[in-house]
Amino acid sequence: MNKALLSATVVAAALALPGSLALAQTSEITIGISISATGPAAALGIPERNALDFVPKEIGGVPLKLIVLDDGGDPTAATTNARRFVTESRADIIMGSSTTPPTIAVSTVANEANIPHFGLAPFPINEARMKWSVDLPQSIQIMGKVLYEHMRAHSIKTVGYIGYSDSYGDLWVNDFKAQAVxxxxxxxxxxxxxxxxxxxAGQVLKLVAANPDAILVGASGTxxxxxxxALRERGYKGLIYQTHGAASMDFVRIAGPAAEGVIMAAGPVMSPETQPDTALTKKPGLALNKAYEAKYGPNSRSQFAGHSYDAFEVLKRIIPVALKAGKxxxxxxxxxxxxxxxxxKEIVASQGVxxxxxxxxxxxxxxxxxxLTVKDGKYVPAM
Structure with a gap:
């Protein structure tokens, strides 16, 4: 029997035992969090980890025990982390991960173990992952629609696409076919x-040669x-659109002058100051950014910090309800x-309701x- 199958068998056996340690009531709520604090997705995972500095230590009078593990953006490591949360930590709630492929892995384990799961990255939620998983980031459909509407309003007809060769890249291609076409x-x-x-370089040369009216980038983080x-270096003059996976100051820092004029879909936490006072997301967005930038520096705010922070904004509402059902x-x-x-209903957080x-x-x-767009190195609302 291989290790993965053995781990799955242990999980199933532990959950099947009535009154087992896996289901013994405790005096604290255990939350297992798998994020990508290292590796290619560190620009997402580090803000998610940092935002945990500003979440409550208890909810409903019950202490929260956070167990944070790094998965490096690797689905296999994320699976291992999730199984540790089940078998060793006996977690009540699981969160993670920072990008789509490891989030799918974490969700799969959580749903097998019947543990509530918060996704911190956009991921496809099929029937097998629907019962116990919810997602915190905006769906591709929500963000895609506002990008395509901007394209149409600016008389764009043809679009070039460059994105990840994984499930996140697939999500954007499929959504373009469903909504933009x-x-x-x-x-x-x-x-x-x-x-x-x-x-x-090779991909960009092909895109520039195709000469589309605009280019959509389906990638995240730095x-x-x-x-x-690369597109600006090769002389591409058209509009470049970025998804909410890129919404951080790290993007501006890495892209430099090439970031100027980008059109980016983002959550409201990236610019709560520009929201009307009637916006429910304004108060939590300002609160997070004030605390985050006081500790981590001016303009350090991040879409991704908002996701992990919002998990606990949600928990403030649902834990008191769940405590009525059991310990x-x-x-x-x-x-x-x-x-x-x-x-x-109407659970208010920094990134949405x-x-x-x-x-x-x-x-x-x-x-x-x-x-949003970038002007003089700063994010401002796009027209």
């Missing part, structure tokens, strides 16, 4: 690159700056959290997005 946009060239790549800079460490408590995901349902595990609407 029906409104008259055409993808005339599709290029891919791996997350660890340090050059996209890697999203790689094609941004921490029990299956009743976990089930109470799962039910509260969908029973609680959540209304999950049995079928909608993203739970966000247009209040969770804005369009």
């Amino acid at each position: 029906p409104i008259g946009l055409t993808m005339i060239d599709e290029e891919r690159f791996a997350r660890p790549d340090t050059s996209v 890697a999203a700056a790689l094609p941004q800079a 921490p460490g029990t299956s009743e408590f976990r089930e109470g959290i799962r039910q509260a995901f969908i029973s609680e 959540f209304n999950w349902t049995e079928k909608d595990r993203y739970g966000l609407d247009e209040r969770s997005r804005m369009l």
Whole structure:
């Protein structure tokens, strides 16, 4: 029997034992968090980890025990972390990971073990992952729509695409076909690159030769700056669109002058100051950014810090409800959290207002997005 199968068997056996240690009630709520604090996705995982400095230490009078493990952006490591949360930590809640492939891995383990799971990256939630998983980042569909509408408003007809050669890249290509093509946009060239790549020269040459009206980059973190800079170096003059996976100051730092004029979909936490006072996301966004930038420096705010911070904004609402169903460490408590995901409505956080349902595990609407551009090295609302 291989190690992966053995681990899965141990998990199943532990969960099957009534009154086992895995389900023994405790005096604290254990939360296992797998993030990519190293590796190609560190620009996402580090802010997610940093934001944990500003989350509550207890909710509903019950202490929170956070166990944070680094998965380096590797789905195999993320799977190992998730299984440790199940078998060793006996977690009540699991969070992670920072990018799409390891988030799928964490979700799979959480759903096998019947443990509530918060995704910290956009990921496809199929029937097998729907019962126990919800996602905190905005869905590709929510962010894609505002990008395509901007393209159409600016008379763009043809689009070149360059994105990751993994599930995140696939999500954007599929969404373009589903939403952009029906409104008259055409993808005339599709290029891919791996997350660890340090050059996209070949792909960029093909894109420039295709001469699309605009280019969409389906990447995240500092890697999203790689094609941004390369396209400008090769003389591409058209609009370049970036997804919410790139929304951080690290993108501006790495891309440098090439970042100027980018059109980026982002969550409201990136610019809560520009939101109207009536926006529910303004207060939590300002609170997070004030604390984060006081500790980590001016303009250090990040889309990704917002995701892990928002998990605890959500927990402030749902843990008191779940505690009525059972004590921490029990299956009743976990089930109470799962039910509260969908029973609680208008859950306000820095990145949006959540209304999950049995079928909608993203739970966000247009209040969770804005369009930004970079002007003089700073993010400002795009026109």
